[in-house]
Amino acid sequence: MLRRNVLRVLSIGLPLVFAFNLLLIFYTKRIVQELILGDRQNKLQFAPSELNWTVMDRLSQLEANLQHLKQTMKLATKQSEDGVGTLATVKDEKHPFPDTAHAKEGDFFKENPHKVLFPDSELFRKWGRDLSEAQQKEAEDLFQKFGYNVYLSDRLPLNRTIPDTRDSRCHWKRYPSQLPSLSVILIFVDEALSVIQRAITSIIQRTPPQLLKEVILVDDFSSNGELKADLDEKIKLYNQKSPGLLKIIRHTERRGLAAARNTGREAATADVVAILDAHVEVNVGWAEPILARIQEDRTVIVSPVFDNILFDTFELIKYALAVDGFDWELWCRYDALPKDWIDLHDVTAPVRSPSIMGILAANRLFLEEIGSLDAGMLTYGGENVELSLRVWQCGGRIEVLPCSRVAHLERHHKPYSLDLTIPMKRNALRVAEIWMDEYKDMVYMAWNIPLQMKNTLDERVCLDQGAVPGNTPIMHHCHQYSPQNVYYHLTGEFYVGPLIAQRDADDRCLTDPGKGEKPTLEPCSKAVKDRLNIHWDFKPGRAVINRVTKRCLEMKKDVWGGYTLVLQACTAQVWTIQYTVRNWGSD
Numbered sequence: 001m002l003r004r005n006v007l008r009v010l011s012i013g014l015p016l017v018f019a020f021n022l023l024l025i026f027y028t029k030r031i032v033q034e035l036i037l038g039d040r041q042n043k044l045q046f047a048p049s050e051l052n053w054t055v056m057d058r059l060s061q062l063e064a065n066l067q068h069l070k071q072t073m074k075l076a077t078k079q080s081e082d083g084v085g086t087l088a089t090v091k092d093e094k095h096p097f098p099d100t101a102h103a104k105e106g107d108f109f110k111e112n113p114h115k116v117l118f119p120d121s122e123l124f125r126k127w128g129r130d131l132s133e134a135q136q137k138e139a140e141d142l143f144q145k146f147g148y149n150v151y152l153s154d155r156l157p158l159n160r161t162i163p164d165t166r167d168s169r170c171h172w173k174r175y176p177s178q179l180p181s182l183s184v185i186l187i188f189v190d191e192a193l194s195v196i197q198r199a200i201t202s203i204i205q206r207t208p209p210q211l212l213k214e215v216i217l218v219d220d221f222s223s224n225g226e227l228k229a230d231l232d233e234k235i236k237l238y239n240q241k242s243p244g245l246l247k248i249i250r251h252t253e254r255r256g257l258a259a260a261r262n263t264g265r266e267a268a269t270a271d272v273v274a275i276l277d278a279h280v281e282v283n284v285g286w287a288e289p290i291l292a293r294i295q296e297d298r299t300v301i302v303s304p305v306f307d308n309i310l311f312d313t314f315e316l317i318k319y320a321l322a323v324d325g326f327d328w329e330l331w332c333r334y335d336a337l338p339k340d341w342i343d344l345h346d347v348t349a350p351v352r353s354p355s356i357m358g359i360l361a362a363n364r365l366f367l368e369e370i371g372s373l374d375a376g377m378l379t380y381g382g383e384n385v386e387l388s389l390r391v392w393q394c395g396g397r398i399e400v401l402p403c404s405r406v407a408h409l410e411r412h413h414k415p416y417s418l419d420l421t422i423p424m425k426r427n428a429l430r431v432a433e434i435w436m437d438e439y440k441d442m443v444y445m446a447w448n449i450p451l452q453m454k455n456t457l458d459e460r461v462c463l464d465q466g467a468v469p470g471n472t473p474i475m476h477h478c479h480q481y482s483p484q485n486v487y488y489h490l491t492g493e494f495y496v497g498p499l500i501a502q503r504d505a506d507d508r509c510l511t512d513p514g515k516g517e518k519p520t521l522e523p524c525s526k527a528v529k530d531r532l533n534i535h536w537d538f539k540p541g542r543a544v545i546n547r548v549t550k551r552c553l554e555m556k557k558d559v560w561g562g563y564t565l566v567l568q569a570c571t572a573q574v575w576t577i578q579y580t581v582r583n584w585g586s587d
Contacts, residue, residue, distance in 0.1 A: 122412055123149060127312045142192075147411030148279075148311040150192040156314060158194070158201045162407060164284050165307050165318040167347045170403035179291040180271035181213040183364070185264030187257060188278035189220040193230060195279050195409065200238065200246070202281040209242075211287060213270040217248040217278070220260040257358075258373040258383040265364065265372055274361040279409040281309065281316075289404040290361045293350060298363040299396040301387075303356045304404035311412045321402050323353040328446035328499045330385045330428040332357050335502075350399040355388035359406060370394040374430075381420055382427030389435040445487055446499050453486040453577045454478070455555050461563055465497035465508065471520045473510065475555050475563040488577060492535030492547060496521055509534040510553070512546040517566045519553060544575050 117136045118124055123143040124136070131139060139151035184203050188196060196217070203215055217235075219227060235246045249263055261275050272294050274287070282304075290302055303324060308317040325335035332355065341351045370390055377383040391398055414420065425447050432440035453463045455475070464476035465483045473496055478484065482498040489495065494510035506523030511532035513520055520532070527534045535547045544553040552570035555563040 123312055125312065127152065143412070145415060146190070146192050147413045147415050148192075148195075148409055149314060150194070152312075152314055153192055153194045153198070156194075156198070158198050159205060160198070162202075162281055162283060162316050163318070165305075165316070165405045165407075166283070166285065166403055170285065170289075170348055173289070173348050173403055175288045175292040176295065179211055179288065180295055180363075182207065182211050182287060182291060183213055183268035183270035183273045184215045185218060185261065185268060185273055185275045186215065186278040187218050187220065187260045187264065187275065188222065188227075189254070189260075190222045190224045190415070191227070191278050193224075193226045193234070196227075196231070197234060199276070199278050199280050199282075202283075204238070204242070204245075206282050206284050207287045211291060212245070214244070214268070215246050216264050216267050217246065218260045218264045219248065219250040220256070221251045221254040254379075255375070256377060256379050256383075258377040258386075259375040261383075262372050262375055265367060268364055271364060272361060273364045273367065274359075276359050276406070277408065279309075279411075280359070281407045281409075283307070283405040283407060286404045286406055289401045293399065293401060294361065294363050297397075298366050300350075301356065301360055301362045301367075301391050301396055301398050302350070302404075303353065303360055303398070303400050304406040305400060305402060306357060306359070307405055307407040309407050309409040311410060314409075316407050321347075321351070321400070323351055323400055324355045324357045324384075324398075325353075326355050326385045326388075328442050329424075330382050330431055330443060331424070332384055348403050350401055353398045353400045354392075356384050356398055358384045359408070360384075360387070366396070370396060374434075376430065377427045379420065379423040379427075380414075381424035382431055386427075386431045386435070389431065393435065442499065445485075453488075453575055455563075456574050456576065457555060458563065459576075461555075463496065463565075465521060468497075471508075471522055473519055473521050473565055475565060486577065488536075488538055492537070493524065494534075494536055494538075494544075495524075510536070512549045512551055512553075512567050514549055517568060519565055519567055538575065540575075540577050542574055543570050545570065 114130075114132050114136070116124070117133055118140050121140055121143070123140060127149065128136065128139060135151070139149065142150035184207075186196070186199060200215060203212070217231075231248070235248060238246045247267065249267055251260065251263070255263075264275060265273050272291055274290065276282075286304060290304070293300055293302055305319065305321055307319050309315070310317060321337065322334040323337060325333050327333055335354070337351060341349065371394075373383055374386050374390075377386060388398055428443055428447060429440075432443035436443065454461070455463075460478060461475040462478040462484045463486055464474050466472050466474040466476075468483075476484070485496070485498060487495040487499070495507045496510055497508055500507050506525050508521040509524040509527050511520050511522050511527050511534050513532050522530070522532055522534075524534065526532075533546055533548045536553070537545045537547055545551070546553075546567070549567070551567040552573065553565065553575075554568055554571060554573045555565050558564045
């Protein structure tokens with residue numbers, strides 16, 4: 001097999017070398033002749049620029065193929081020495097994503113000689129075409145264990161270059177010569193060692209050394225063996241160049257993200273702490289905007305702008321500037337930029353934000369004064385919103401800094417907790433009880449209280465918002481997800497679907513348009529404006545009756561044996577709603 005592969009490489013490569021040299025000789029000769037005659041441009045059949053681009057494109061293509069050939073021959077020679085009989089992808093420093101580069105170079109080997117072992121794996125959608133079966137299995141095993149492409153990460157340079165995603169006007173921004181000192185805290189649990197090393201390397205290389213006082217690693221009780229002795233050895237190597245720069249703290253039990261961040265903050269000694277995930281790569285100039293802004297106002301908690309590192313190819317995708325918001329489940333989301341910031345016409349100015357996504361920087365003493373993060377938050381989820389509400393209600397403010405960019409590796413799945421629903425729900429309700437006073441009922445309801453509204457004619461189906469976009473509610477098999485969340489307000493509105501409650505988007509109200517037999521779902525403000533009759537009389541176990549039209553919401557069999565919603569004269573149909581929440585809505 002090896003001999004056949006080498007012969008195949010030589011049979012393809014030698015003609016390419018011959019063709020490349022022949023083309024160079026022909027092209028050089030022609031240029032010399034035309035220069036001697038002094039009439040080159042008149043003799044060309046195409047415009048000079050068009051001919052130059054055509055030839056140069058072909059030369060570039062040949063050069064790329066020859067480069068790939070050279071790498072493949074080197075690999076074949078190495079495999080011959082090692083006794084390995086399979087060809088593998090060769091990593092090129094200019095192309096850190098081997099398979100993407102390979103595809104662009106014309107699919108040099110058009111057929112994959114190996115069996116595809118995991119056709120349904122998300123890891124291999126855009127990557128891994130040339131891997132042997134053994135390599136596929138190794139890559140998939142690592143992917144399932146970590147939630148991202150560790151096989152590729154282990155083969156990428158630790159000091160790789162990433163695109164500078166800042167607005168060009170940030171390049172001209174100037175900061176004070178004297179800035180506060182910085183402690184960077186990296187939180188992790190069962191992270192890949194190469195990912196942690198790449199985060200550390202990016203911080204050291206892209207932070208001015210006179211500003212970076214320390215990098216503190218906090219291990220929240222990892223079980224990954226290479227994060228023990230192997231990581232300690234790496235830390236020693238870093239500290240040989242910069243004594244005392246790196247420190248590590250290990251929890252003896254799993255304490256959760258918020259508690260781990262507090263551990264790092266308590267160990268820090270610099271003026272400013274930047275608390276980051278360990279699966280990040282900071283970009284050039286990331287630290288100066290943070291330190292300058294906190295030097296101006298010690299009560300500001302700041303966030304960089306996030307970019308995304310794809311879990312499969314590790315390619316960096318630039319994210320647009322946005323503020324960090326949250327929904328009624330207290331789950332983070334990106335929201336539109338505020339008008340008062342847009343009116344400044346300064347893309348480098350800080351943006352006031354309701355919340356943070358989790359990565360943050362703050363004056364170390366101010367963060368301590370407001371109580372830091374709530375260590376009672378379990379595992380993951382909600383701790384960023386808890387801190388945000390704490391900051392705003394304790395005299396601080398939150399801002400996103402457009403000129404500070406950090407690339408974040410987002411996992412495809414979180415293997416350390418297969419189901420985060422329970423801790424996320426518990427954390428959200430904890431935040432609601434502590435900080436949200438009379439608004440806490442909205443959080444309870446967003447976490448599926450109340451849930452289904454059923455018609456007793458057939459309790460296997462539930463009222464459902466139907467297709468989106470679309471405004472036709474339906475009856476659908478009960479599944480307990482947000483499209484079947486139904487909320488009855490005591491003032492008479494039925495909200496169907498997930499609660500939104502945003503300035504630029506309405507919750508959707510059930511309406512009786514007054515004509516036809518079909519109810520509709522419309523944005524509540526639009527329904528009121530168009531007089532679509534959104535108020536209903538209802539008590540659990542009774543009929544649902546529109547206050548204006550006096551028609552009942554009922555269901556009837558359709559031609560396919562299912563049920564459809566209708567508005568008609570009331571019969572004996574009644575509805576039940578799963579939960580009621582005290583007297584919410586009575587005001």
